[in-house]
Amino acid sequence: MEFRDDVVRVARNREPGQKLAVIAKDFGFSASCLTNWMRQADVEDGARPGKTREESSELRDLRRRNRLLEQENEVLRRAAAYLSQANLPGKGPASRRTRTRCLSSSKKSMKSPRSSETPSRSFSAR
Known part of the structure; x- marks a missing residue:
């Protein structure tokens, strides 16, 4: 920054008629810079x-x-949603095991008597 300030000071204190392009070229950069x-x-x-x-x-x-805080808020929002779902009745990990056991035992008792029989319709090949 010191170099920049020095160059600007030289440009501001230039003699009348001296162009900025000449000053810039003397320092080794463009006039637009x-x-x-x-x-x-x-x-x-x-x-x-x-x-x-x-x-x-x-x-x-x-x-x-601000971007960091927005990311942190999003993480907290998702964590709160996840934890609120886990605390609902019938949604926790323990209830999944119970539900699985109940479903598997009810499937055994719901077998139909026709399951061992062959289908009543037969399709003939034409």
Whole structure:
């Protein structure tokens, strides 16, 4: 940043008639880069409206923090939904085992007497 500030100071204090492109070329970068640096320096000094480097940095950090908090909220929301489903009657792991046992025993008792017989319809090959 110090180099940038020095270059901007040289450009601002240039002699009348000296072009920015010449100053930029002397320092080894383009005139558009120097123009952008001068514009940003005007914003930093309050001579021009816009976001300062500090404000941009703060905004970037706040957006990053906001994104992290949104992710944490999503994790907590999903965990709460999962835990609320697990605490409902008939939904927990113990009730699954009981339900499985009940279903398997009821299937045994529900066998039909015709299950061992052959089907009553026979299909003949044509």
